[in-house]
Structures are given as structure tokens and as C-alpha cells.
Amino acid sequence: MTPADLSAAVVEALQGLVDDGSLALPDGVPAEVTIERPRQQGHGDYATNVAMQLAKRAGTNPRALGELLAERLRARDGVEAVEVAGPGFLNLTVAAGAQGEVARQVVAAGAAYGRTDVLAGQRIDVEFISANPTGPLHLGHTRWAVMGDAIARVLASAGADVVREFYINDRGNQMDLFGASIEARALGQEVPEGGYQGDYVHDLARRVLDAHPGILDLPADERRLAFRERGYELQLAEQRAQLDGFNTHFDVWFSERSLHEGDVATGLEKLRAQGHLFDDDGALWMRTTDFGDDKDRVLIRSNGELTYFASDTAYYVNKRERGFDRCLYLLGADHHGYVGRLKAMAACAGDDPEQTLDVLIGQLVKILQDGEELRLSKRAGNIVALQELVDLIGVDALRYSLARYPCDTPLTLDVAEITKASNDNPVYYVQYAHARTCRMTANAADLGMVAPQGDDFDPSLLSHPRDGELLRALAEFPAVVASAADLREPHRVARYLEATASVFNKWYDTDECRMLPKGDEPVRPANLARLLLVGAARTVLANGLDLLGVSAPERM
Template sequence: MTPAELADAVLSAVRHAVEAGDLAVEVPATVTVERPRQKEHGDYATNVALQLAKQAGRPPREVAELVAARLRSAAGVEAVEVAGPGFLNVRLERAAAGETARTVVRAGAAYGRNGSEAGQRVNLEFVSANPTGPLHLGHVRWAAVGDCLGRIMSASGAEVTREFYINDAGSQMDKFGASIRARALGEQPPEDGYQGAYVADLAALVLEQEPGILELPADEQVPAFREAGYRVQLALQQQTLRSFRTEFDVWFSERTLHAEGGVEKAVATLREQGHVYDSEGAVWLRTTDFGDDKDRVLVRSDGSPTYFAADCAYYLSKRGRGFETCIIMLGADHHGYVNRLKAIAACAGDDPARFEMLIGQFVKVVQGGEDLKLSKRAGTVVTLEDVVDLAGVDAVRYALARSSTDSTMVLDIDLLTKRANENPVFYVQYAHARISGVLRNAAELGVERGSVDDFDPALLAHEREGDLLGVLAEFPAVVATAAELREVHRVARYLETLAGTYHRFYDACRVLPMGDEAPTDLTRARLWLCEATRIVLANGLGLLGVDAPERM
């Protein structure tokens, strides 16, 4: 029995008490069922009586007794006790607890998927960068976390579109073109241009692809190098992200907002909403009506649109494409953007809560106890490729996913490349490889777990088996909570708990027969439990974009 199934049984008990006239309340849509911290309190606990007591006009313990009396007759429930101010502590029959293994194996790759975010159309924007250089350390965190969040929200039923906003408008693009041209001519880039060694590499690629570019008139060369360099660098960014297992559904060009009149349309739309006004020759958006510290200029007095105007147009583009929820992942230096961006939604007549900003704190990389600050290729920053070359995709993705984004973090290259239990990704992957090894050994011995009908869940009665079954049952709820709270680290930390629980089970419960021993029904039951654990580890690692190796 999973927590969701027990929650349904609790709701059914409440409903029966109401229908019998013993309890005068509205049956809630959901109830909380969770594993208690102390094992002596049972397998699960619920606070439903505390939740209903005020509405019922009765002491919580009285409500708890009414619900407990009916819950005790539910299939799979062994005992229900009323504890403390009105908690219900529930103990499951061993067969009911063991059924989790069968549930997991039957579901396979689908186990953990849930409908908590069903019906939501979500635009998830992350990594967004200028196409003027390699992706650097500032992009690394969101490349991993954003992709993981997309996977987790999709697994929870949301329709997620992953979007990369290409910052390809503005004067930096002309500086980029001038820098590439200078390198192509064997000259130094302008002082305010791009200095990294990668610019010379781009120049060589551009000359290879367009050998006649230097024969163009002088005033056409910078725009030509700008456009050619843009195409090459964007393709390199896309290749880098793909190799990091980060995929996007949409690559949205900022330029198109200007070229297709999106900015002008946005200003007109916001004016119709009554929040645009003219002052000192400029056009303003009255964002102070919605919590911003000052109103924002949309169009300068010289007639040129601001970056904020493009932000407005981009938001309205997303809404126009049918996205109900828009999530943007921003760096730690963008805290000041939150109120002004939410004000855009409010000025457009939307609920600002539907425009979410996730702030990620800084990441630093250390190796040999010292900060890694420079890149051989980019010159001044550590690139995503640098970090992956040092530690590998699995280690970097997992390390970034397991830390809450609201805290700064350190990527210790020495730890991430260590094949030891103190390396979290190794610890979890080794659990999967260890189970795969057990299953291979079983096959070599000719021991099969048998069909669904051969599995007797009641045999999984050892304390360590109960612990493992309990953790396996929690996985769908962990995924749903991670999606709801936008906290991917919950999945990684869960996997570490699961791996540790499996290792303790394996040390206490022998799975395969030894010597001339014949396999028993308990052998087969434990193979079911092993396979269920392997599936959940693989599914969880898949949500993080990390491999689940069969050998290590």
C-alpha cells in the first residue's frame, strides 16, 4: 500500500463517518499521510482529525476515534492508534506493505509519474545567454537544474516547454562582430570587445565557412562577421548543452521581438490596460502600482525602446502562445528584477503568481583546495565545458541538482571524481550497479523471481525490508513535491536515502542462496524487492539526467 492509497482509505473513513451522521464536516479533497520519525509510531501517520476538529466542533481525539474505527477495517490496515492531541498512527499488514514492490515492478519506468501538475501549460526559461561566447560557470547551475525541473514537472503531468532566450539584440553584437573581424585580420579586438582565445577560433571557423568575407566592402564586414559568428557560436552553445543532456524545445531570438513589431504591440497592449503614461518625452509603465520601487521606461525620449520594453514584449509573447505559467530562472545578481518582472504580468491583467522567478545563488569550482577561476579557452571565466571535462556530465549534473538553488555551492572536482561513498553521485549509482549485479548473479544461478502470481509480499517481514518498502512508496510523492515547490534537490536527496536504505537491507537480508541451498519463496520475494529498488533508482536518476550504470 502506497501513501496515496492509504490517503484514499483515510478519506473513505471520513466519508463513511459523515454519511453515518457521526461527523458533521465537509470531506476534504486531500489529507496528509507521512512516515513518522519514530518507528514505534507505525508505518504512517495522519493529522486528519486535527484538520477537521474545528469544523466538527469536537475535540480532535474524538474525531480521531471516529475515523480510526472505520479505518481499522480498511484492506491492508493492521492497526490504527490515536496518539497525542489526535494523530492517527497506522500500521500496515506486511502483505500490504510488500505490495509496493509489485506496484513498482509493474509500473516500471512509469513509477513515480503523477498528475499533480496535470492541466498546466508551463513555459520554463533557463540558461538564456548572449551568443557571443562559450557558456560559463554562471550558466552551469541552471543548465542542470532547469533541465531537471523540466523533467520533474513533465513527470508530474505538466505540459512543459523548455525555452532558451537568445540575447541577440543590442550593441554587444556589433562589438562581437568587430572582435571576430579583428582576429581574422590578425589584429587585437577593440578594448570594449571580446578578448578570449575562443574569438580567434570563431574567426578561423568563419573564414573557413565564408572565405570571401574579407573581400566585402569595409562597412559591410563587421555586420557580416557578426552574423556569421553569431550562427557559429550559437551552434556551439547548442552542441555544448546537448552534450550536457540539456535540451530546449524553443530557441527564442530577442531580435524577433523588434523585427516583427512585438515591442510596439506590447507597449500598445499595456497602454490599453491603463498602465502606460508619457512623461518628459519618454513612455513609462506604472509598475509602482504593483510593488516595484519605481516606474520603468519603455521608450526613451529619443524613441528607442529599452531592454525592459523587450521584457514586456517577451512576456506577452509567452502568454500569447498559450502558456498559463511562466517560470524564469535568474542568477543571484538579478534579485532586483523580481518585482519589476512580476509587475509586467500585473499590468497585463494577469495574476503575478503565474510569473515565477527562481533565483540561483553562485557556484564556485575548486580543485586541489583552490578556486578555479580561469578558462584556457574563454580567458576570464570557467566554462561549462571546462567543468564537464574535469568531472564528467553525471557528477556535475548530480552535484548541481542535489543542492538547493537558494544557497551558494562549491563544486569540488576532487570529490566529484572520487570513487567512494562520500561522493554522492557514486553512492547512488553504485547502489544501482550493486542491484544490477545481484540480478545478474541470480540469472547465472538460474534463480528467477517468477511471475506476479509467484510473489508473496507477506514474506517481506524483516525490519530492513519494511524500511526499504516504505522509502520506495514515497517516490511519487517526492516527485510531486519537487515539481510543486520547484525544488529538484528533493529527488537527489531522496535517492541518497534510498541508496542507504538498500545498502542496509542488503547487509541484513541475504538475497541469493549460498552453496547447494535451493531458492525459496523468500528468495524470490527479495528479488522482487531488489528489482523494485533498481527501477526507482533508475527512474530518479533519469529525472536528474544522470546515467544509471549496471556496472561500476
């Protein structure tokens, strides 16, 4: 019996009390109620404070309402006991047979276990990384690659239609400097002031020359443009390949240039129709102060030059025209000032930003090696490159270590700590628990054991307290995923996996919960029931790791 099953049972009990006149709820019966694990042992398997929440509306006191609910719930199949505690908490104990059904449900659902439909019908655009195509992806991009992808995964698991989008900043002065830097290296010259350093610029120059040997014969202006465009193609292709290797895949690669081929003008016209644009001193402004911004924003300067904010505005309008209900932005720590102006911009476009816009601000990450912060990269210049981090740490350890903290938390990671094969290392601990379930399943197969199916499975055999603890942990997974999606906090999945791995290991170490028979003992029905439970644990651990983009190895 899962928390969702108990929530439905409580709602049904409330409706029954209303229908027979025992209870009056002017606003109607809630569609669902919160079911939680109690903080202290001995307070049942689950608890709810629904009586305390509804008592005032019902014109009664919480304990009285609790007793009415308890009487009905005690008659429910699968509920072993209900206690009204304190000011009106309901502590619920689930019958072993009903609790054991969780194992069958998890295995039957397989890779789909944990998925819900709480966000069904929502189309969400998740934009993250948004790097310039002028150099290697760096440490800051690495954190966003993990967080953006994990957020997209939990949103999709909660039923949303999710699109991962990379905004390519391929316009402006930085692109011209990029082209000039590659050209200079190809000519054996120093890069111009403010240009791009690092061995990767030499590499790009060599690759451009190898692919286009006649490029140096072009007129100067054409030559510089050609170096810029060929370098752009090569660098963007490298970014894509690095992200694919990092298990982060995008559905849309959106070029900023494309906005300036018509979408900016179209977007500004739509905003003008909303009545929030005005002209002053030859410049075009957006009156964002109407919606809480600290000052109005220039869209087109008096010299006719478009501002970055004009591009941001047109891009938002473009997303909404593509049918996205919500636009989620993941921005770096230096973009705090953007939150207010983005929300004001959405309001100027005629939207309610609380309904259509989410902005997450990430904090900085430091990587320590041998007690020293990694700072420089010979190939990339003055940054720590994503690919070098992957080579040093590994995809799984790096992704998990970044995913297990809220994105707004400044983070320091030690290479030695996050790569060691020890239970003190969270990613190793969780992956090892999954590998253990695989090994147990393989050992069972060697003995000819087959997990029971259908009527052959007796859930009441999973009656030991440790069985119950593990079953309750597995049953929480869908709610954890839904919460992670709702709050945009995939670290909740990581922390859940660590807690569940701990519960599984305690179960594994309990002699009375042995899955494999001892010595020459015959295989008993309880052994087979626990084989199914191991399969359920394996499913949940694998599904949770997948939500973080981390592998679930069968051997460690």
C-alpha cells in the same frame, strides 16, 4: 500499500463518518490528507495529523475524532493496526502483504513509476540560461542548465505540459562588439575597447575565414556585419552542442531579434489597452508602481530607443499568447531587483502574477581544485567554461552535485570530492546502489531465478522489518516527485535517492533478507519475492537519477 492508498483510505473513512451522521464537516471532506513517515521507530509505518486539522471544524476534539477514524481504519484490508497518539496523531501500521504489494506496483509501472497527475492541465514555460551568443557557456550557465532542466523534468513527471526555452540575447551593442572582435582577430589586430577576449575569438575568426574566404574583400560595414552574423551562427551552434552533450535539451530557442520584428509593438499595444502605459517627456513608461514596483519603468526612451524592459515585457506577453499558463524564469544572483518589476509587469498585462509567474534567483558557484578556486580559462578568457568543467569533472558528477542543493544556496564544490569513487561522494553512492541492483539481478539470472509475476508473487513473504523499511522508502517516491515539482526544488529528489540508497544498502547487508540462496540451498519463494523487491529498487533509483539528468550505470 502506498501513502496515496492510505490517504484514500482515510478520506473514505471520513466520508463514511459524515454519511452515517457520526461526524459533521461543514466544508466537506478533503480530497486528500497528508500521510508521512513517523519521526520515531515504534510509531507505526505511517502517521497523519488529519484529526488535529479537522477537529475544530467538526466541533469535537482531536483525540475523539482520531478514535472514530481509528475504528474504521482498523477494519480496512491491509491495515494491521491504528494507534491514536499524543494530542490526536494517528499512527498506522500496514500489514506485510499490503506493504509488499508496493514492489509489484513499482515493477509494473516501470519508467512511469513516480509520475502523477497533480499538475495535469497546466502548460508551463521554463526559461533558463538565456545566454548571449557571444562566447562559451560558463559556470553560472552550468548551474542553470542543471537546475532548469531538472525542474522541467519534475514538472513533467507531475503531469504538466512543459516547454524548455532558451532566450537568445542576440540584439544590442554586445553583438556589434562581438562582430568587431572577430573581425579584428581576422585582420591580425587587437580587439576594440570593451571587446571580447579569449582564444575562442581567434578560433571563430579562423573558422569564418575558412568558410568564407572572400569576406575580407567586402566593404568595411558589410564585412563587420558578416563577421558578426557568421560568428553568431558558429557560437550558437557550439552552445547547442555543449548543452546536448550536457544532457540539457531545449524545445524552443527564442531569438530576441524576433521580438523586434513586430512582437514588441504588438505587446505594447496590448499593455496600452490595459491602461498602465503613459507618455512623459517624449518617453513611453509603464506604471509599475501601481503594483508594488519601487519606480515606474521606461519602455521607449525619448530618442526612440527600446529598453531591455520593453523586450522583457513583449516576451512575457508573447509567452502568454502562446498559451502558457505559467512562465517560470531562472535568473542569476545579480537579478534580485528584477523580481518585483517582472511581477508588476505581469500585473500591468492584466494577469495575477501569483498564478502566472514564477521567478527563481540562483546563487553563485565556486569550483575548487587543489584548494584553489578555478577562475580563468585560456580559451574562454576570464570565465570558467561549461565544456572545461565537463571535461574535468564529468557530466554525471557535475549535474548531480549541482542538483542536490537548492538553487538559492551559494555553493562551493571541490573537484576531488565530487569525482572520487567513494561512498562519501553522493553521486557515486547512489549510482553504485543502482549498479548493485543490476549485479544482483544478473547473479539471480545465472541461477535461473525469475521474478514472480501475477499470482505467483506472495507479498506477505516480504515480512522482515528491513523489507518494510525498503518498501516504505520506495512507496514515497511519487510524493517526493510531486513535492519537488510543486516547490520547484529538484534537490529533494537527490536527497531522497541518497536516503533510499542507504535503506537499500542496510537491507542488502541484513542476512535474513538475502535474495540469493546460500551455498547449495534451494531457491525458495522468499528469494524470488526479494528478487522482485530488488527490481523495484532498481526502478526507483533509475527513475530518480533520470529526473536529475544523471545516468543509472549497470556497472561501476
